[in-house]
Amino acid sequence: MSVEFTKLGAAAIASNVRAGDVSPPDMVRASFNRAREIGVGRDTLNIYLHSDEKASLEEAEAMHERMGSSADAGVLAGVPVAIKDNIASLGLPTTCASKILAGYVSPFEATAITRMRASGALIVAKTNMDEFAMGSSTENSAHGPTRNPHDVRCVPGGSSGGSAAAIAAGVTPLALGSETGGSVRQPAAFCGVVGVKPTYGRVSRYGLVAFASSLDQIGVLGRTVDDAALGLETIAGFDKLDSTSSNVPVPIYRLSALGGPPPDSKSPDTEAIRIGRSPVPLPPPPTSKTLEGVVIGKPKEYFPESLDASIRDLCERSLDRFRSMGATIRDISLPRSPLAIPVYYILAPAEASSNLARFDGVRYGLRVDPGKGLKAMYEATRSQGFGPEVTRRILLGTYVLSAGYYDAYYKKAQAVRTLIADDFKSVFASGVNAIFTPTTPTTAFQVGAISDPYEMYLNDIFTVTANLAGVPAISVPIGRVRRLPVGGQIITGHFDEYTMFRVAYALEAGLGAEAHQ
Amino acid sequence: MSRERFEMVVGLEVHVQLKTRTKAFCACSTDFGAPPNVNTCPVCLALPGALPVLNERAVELATRAALGLGCQVNPVSVFARKNYFYPDLPKGYQISQFDQPLATGGFIAIAAKDSGAELKIGITRLHMEEDAGKSIHDRYPGATAIDLNRAGVPLIEIVSEPDIRSSADAGAYLRTLKQILQYLEVSDVSMEEGSLRVDANISVRPQGQSRLGTKTEVKNMNSFSGVERALDAEFERQCALLDSGGKVEQQTLLWDGAREVVRPSRTKEGSHDYRYFPEPDLRPLMLDDKWIGDARKHLPELPDARKKRLGQDFGIAPIEIEQLTAAPALAEYFEAVARASGDGKAAYNWVMGEVLAVLKATGNDLSHFRVRPADLAQLLSLVRDGTVSHTAAKRVFALMVETGKPPAQVAADEGLSQVGDEDAIATWVDEVLVEHPEEAKRYLAGEKKLQGVLVGFVMKKSKGRADPKRVNQLLSTRGG
Numbered sequence: 002m003s004v005e006f007t008k009l010g011a012a013a014i015a016s017n018v019r020a021g022d023v024s025p026p027d028m029v030r031a032s033f034n035r036a037r038e039i040g041v042g043r044d045t046l047n048i049y050l051h052s053d054e055k056a057s058l059e060e061a062e063a064m065h066e067r068m069g070s071s072a073d074a075g076v077l078a079g080v081p082v083a084i085k086d087n088i089a090s091l092g093l094p095t096t097c098a099s100k101i102l103a104g105y106v107s108p109f110e111a112t113a114i115t116r117m118r119a120s121g122a123l124i125v126a127k128t129n130m131d132e133f134a135m136g137s138s139t140e141n142s143a144h145g146p147t148r149n150p151h152d153v154r155c156v157p158g159g160s161s162g163g164s165a166a167a168i169a170a171g172v173t174p175l176a177l178g179s180e181t182g183g184s185v186r187q188p189a190a191f192c193g194v195v196g197v198k199p200t201y202g203r204v205s206r207y208g209l210v211a212f213a214s215s216l217d218q219i220g221v222l223g224r225t226v227d228d229a230a231l232g233l234e235t236i237a238g239f240d241k242l243d244s245t246s247s248n249v250p251v252p253i254y255r256l257s258a259l260g261g262p263p264p265d266s267k268s269p270d271t272e273a274i275r276i277g278r279s280p281v282p283l284p285p286p287p288t289s290k291t292l293e294g295v296v297i298g299k300p301k302e303y304f305p306e307s308l309d310a311s312i313r314d315l316c317e318r319s320l321d322r323f324r325s326m327g328a329t330i331r332d333i334s335l336p337r338s339p340l341a342i343p344v345y346y347i348l349a350p351a352e353a354s355s356n357l358a359r360f361d362g363v364r365y366g367l368r369v370d371p372g373k374g375l376k377a378m379y380e381a382t383r384s385q386g387f388g389p390e391v392t393r394r395i396l397l398g399t400y401v402l403s404a405g406y407y408d409a410y411y412k413k414a415q416a417v418r419t420l421i422a423d424d425f426k427s428v429f430a431s432g433v434n435a436i437f438t439p440t441t442p443t444t445a446f447q448v449g450a451i452s453d454p455y456e457m458y459l460n461d462i463f464t465v466t467a468n469l470a471g472v473p474a475i476s477v478p479i480g481r482v483r484r485l486p487v488g489g490q491i492i493t494g495h496f497d498e499y500t501m502f503r504v505a506y507a508l509e510a511g512l513g514a515e516a517h518q
Numbered sequence: 519m520s521r522e523r524f525e526m527v528v529g530l531e532v533h534v535q536l537k538t539r540t541k542a543f544c545a546c547s548t549d550f551g552a553p554p555n556v557n558t559c560p561v562c563l564a565l566p567g568a569l570p571v572l573n574e575r576a577v578e579l580a581t582r583a584a585l586g587l588g589c590q591v592n593p594v595s596v597f598a599r600k601n602y603f604y605p606d607l608p609k610g611y612q613i614s615q616f617d618q619p620l621a622t623g624g625f626i627a628i629a630a631k632d633s634g635a636e637l638k639i640g641i642t643r644l645h646m647e648e649d650a651g652k653s654i655h656d657r658y659p660g661a662t663a664i665d666l667n668r669a670g671v672p673l674i675e676i677v678s679e680p681d682i683r684s685s686a687d688a689g690a691y692l693r694t695l696k697q698i699l700q701y702l703e704v705s706d707v708s709m710e711e712g713s714l715r716v717d718a719n720i721s722v723r724p725q726g727q728s729r730l731g732t733k734t735e736v737k738n739m740n741s742f743s744g745v746e747r748a749l750d751a752e753f754e755r756q757c758a759l760l761d762s763g764g765k766v767e768q769q770t771l772l773w774d775g776a777r778e779v780v781r782p783s784r785t786k787e788g789s790h791d792y793r794y795f796p797e798p799d800l801r802p803l804m805l806d807d808k809w810i811g812d813a814r815k816h817l818p819e820l821p822d823a824r825k826k827r828l829g830q831d832f833g834i835a836p837i838e839i840e841q842l843t844a845a846p847a848l849a850e851y852f853e854a855v856a857r858a859s860g861d862g863k864a865a866y867n868w869v870m871g872e873v874l875a876v877l878k879a880t881g882n883d884l885s886h887f888r889v890r891p892a893d894l895a896q897l898l899s900l901v902r903d904g905t906v907s908h909t910a911a912k913r914v915f916a917l918m919v920e921t922g923k924p925p926a927q928v929a930a931d932e933g934l935s936q937v938g939d940e941d942a943i944a945t946w947v948d949e950v951l952v953e954h955p956e957e958a959k960r961y962l963a964g965e966k967k968l969q970g971v972l973v974g975f976v977m978k979k980s981k982g983r984a985d986p987k988r989v990n991q992l993l994s995t996r997g998g
Contacts, residue, residue, distance in 0.1 A: 089567040102566065109560050111567060210566040214798035243569050244800050352798055355599050358610020359564040363664070379603060402601070402793035411795060 007171030018079035075121030101386030111208020128163025158188030183464025185220035190488025205240030322511035354398030440488030543570030564608035584621030619645035640679030832862025858895030
């Protein structure tokens with residue numbers, strides 16, 4: 002079973018579990034066996050921060066008993082899932098890979114995890130990450146860097162590096178990550194897996210430890226587009242505990258694999274697909290009509306002169322596949338996108354400086370008290386509890402919000418953010434259905450190779466605009482350069498995840514095995 | 519004296535706790551007096567990952583307050599984070615409103631101290647925010663305890679224009695504000711329980727100068743008269759400073775009510791930079807015209823309207839109306855008695871006399887008062903139709919307060935119904951004349967002024983049941 006396990010998608014696992022071919026405990030054991038085999042601990046890939054095999058097995062056994070023979074155990078029945086360590090979970094600690102939250106166990110659970118569990122998912126681990134999701138390499142973890150399973154000398158990307166590496170290492174078919182500026186898509190690209198960041202408001206943030214609230218979204222990582230579609234569909238939708246979550250209806254994303262718009266009525270086939278018993282393979286083999294009528298924009302700002310030629314070639318190959326499946330490729334411009342990095346590095350730290358004020362040593366987490374009064378306790382706790390990148394961003398954010406600087410930085414950055422979002426709006430209003438770009442300007446770099454913070458920030462240059470504009474985006478493997486994976490990014494309009502998945506399924510099917518070559 | 523040369527300029531910031539069942543951004547109870555940290559949850563403890571959800575009821579009450587104070591309620595207002603570190607502020611920021619408050623531009627009319635003329639004190643803004651917890655410094659030696667029951671309780675802050683020119687006007691403003699908020703039923707407005715708190719900004723300037731002087735902020739007053747005394751003390755201090763050629767320094771001062779002085783606060787308020795920015799966890803608050811219009815339509819009757827109406831309906835003099843309507847509960851009680859009995863004058867006398875006396879003696883408020891307005895009205899009717907005498911009525915009333923029974927039953931049980939029967943009264947009169955031979959002799963000899971004394975004896979003997987009119991008539995006949 003364990004050989005197959007590393008290759009099966011979430012839908013296939015759930016389908017087998019519900020058919021009684023395998024049991025939930027089988028799947029948990031398979032996951033932990035694979036984890037031992039490949040090494041997810043601190044001295045190997047350093048993917049897992051917290052896991053409890055015994056507790057996970059007990060949970061799986063309880064589920065097995067509940068299932069009996071016929072009860073519907075959910076679309077993710079028995080699927081082992083890894084969770085980024087900044088999403089509050091019951092049972093396992095939630096520490097954001099920070100010393101300041103060492104040992105902290107949340108008394109409540111994130112809505113996304115609750116929904117995962119309700120669909121039958123089994124949480125097996127909390128994964129390594131850049132401290133408080135601040136970073137692009139998972140090197141800013143208090144527990145040391147996660148290693149890229151494709152090349153252990155390299156970083157897995159970040160900040161959801163642990164979740165991306167878990168998928169790449171085959172320990173789980175599905176994982177939750179979080180995005181503020183590309184933290185799911187960039188590691189997905191670096192690790193050769195699929196990573197989706199939904200529209201802002203599509204998934205409840207309740208239980209996601211806030212970094213920059215107006216940009217943060219929980220995202221899904223999986224082996225395939227289908228994993229991501231199934232995972233996102235499970236956690237998407239309005240939540241009264243998050244005032245910024247949306248009540249726009251959630252379509253059945255998996256149906257987008259069949260091409261065309263969402264079907265109006267529920268045919269037996271759509272119901273079968275919804276519950277993971279598709280009569281056809283998803284996605285079906287591509288034809289010249291798979292993307293008929295779809296207009297895909299190619300923004301010139303995301304294909305600069307300086308772009309790595311091999312990555313450009315892989316993107317062109319993907320665009321050729323789109324054409325051969327009936328899509329029209331249109332050259333477009335998102336002129337304000339080059340301003341995204343500076344705007345992001347004003348707004349995100351500003352919100353972070355406020356969001357991280359609660360880690361003050363008073364109620365929970367680390368307290369370092371030199372016994373010299375309140376201010377000294379604050380200073381000692383926070384300077385020892387936070388790592389250098391988190392400290393840098395808190396200082397930066399405090400500065401840009403200060404009296405006398407607010408208008409020049411925060412307010413201006415907000416205005417530019419609106420312009421960046423307007424660029425996307427007008428492109429989609431002009432008849433473009435989806436935008437295609439490289440996910441990252443480079444492949445995974447070696448651990449320790451980038452020491453300049455600004456150079457590190459440039460990793461997010463193609464991803465951060467989707468966060469600023471609030472639109473959905475997905476990274477799909479499109480090939481390899483010098484053995485390292487490359488991701489292609491598909492961006493669509495607000496709440497149009499359906500079209501995004503449709504194009505992503507098509508790309509995956511169109512590339513076939515080439516996606517990993 | 520320097521005082522006459524200077525003018526006091528005061529603006530008040532009043533924090534009012536809204537009367538909601540649950541907190542502003544979570545479902546925790548707002549109960550006052552629960553054991554420490556019982557009314558808390560992940561949201562108001564600021565646990566990682568928790569998010570605020572706005573309490574709709576708090577918006578309703580804040581809007582009602584704004585409309586009742588004549589403010590313009592803004593169709594879009596924005597919550598903002600006010601960032602500062604303090605152990606009883608769990609998130610490290612307070613959710614408040616900053617550059618786009620809920621409401622702007624109202625006023626409160628008071629009677630000016632000197633002339634009695636109507637004076638309008640402008641209201642700059644009214645915004646919503648959440649309360650912090652409590653730091654308890656004196657319970658555990660060497661440590662500070664934190665109680666977060668109050669953290670997240672909804673407040674409104676009402677900021678006045680610097681239109682106030684005397685401590686007495688400040689007191690009048692506060693009393694009127696409190697009365698209006700009571701009528702609006704938005705808050706318990708109790709300074710003792712902390713549901714109403716006042717900070718004062720005060721500056722002085724030479725009479726006739728239009729430019730404002732440097733202001734100080736005075737805090738820590740725990741009564742309206744405390745506010746008045748604090749303002750007077752700070753006015754004196756600033757005048758003396760200016761007189762001696764000094765300068766007023768912008769700072770925060772604390773009122774020490776025991777010593778009647780203001781002292782500089784240890785925290786340097788002026789150095790705070792709160793780094794306000796829009797709260798990204800909450801969407802802008804949008805109130806449509808219809809919703810605001812409905813809130814306006816359903817506003818409870820305000821004090822001025824009620825005074826006018828009660829005066830007209832029941833013929834009560836203006837000065838009496840003021841006392842009667844000071845608190846809405848008393849005015850409502852009065853009105854119910856007056857309507858049921860059809861006798862406004864009698865209702866006024868009873869409510870302001872007997873009822874208030876009982877409330878004062880017991881220290882209770884009307885919500886714990888056992889005599890229902892309908893029962894008091896019935897008692898008034900019994901007096902009017904002669905079933906119960908005035909004297910007996912007071913006894914009946916006392917028993918009604920004790921037992922909560924209706925007056926007819928009390929009077930019957932206690933034999934306090936008035937006796938108009940000639941024979942019974944004649945018997946009492948005869949007995950009194952026998953028992954008090956000296957007075958009887960002098961009275962019968964023509965000393966008419968003794969008639970009152972003898973009536974008193976009869977009333978006492980009858981336990982107040984005898985109809986005094988008949989007693990007088992009978993005595994006159996005997997003396998005759």
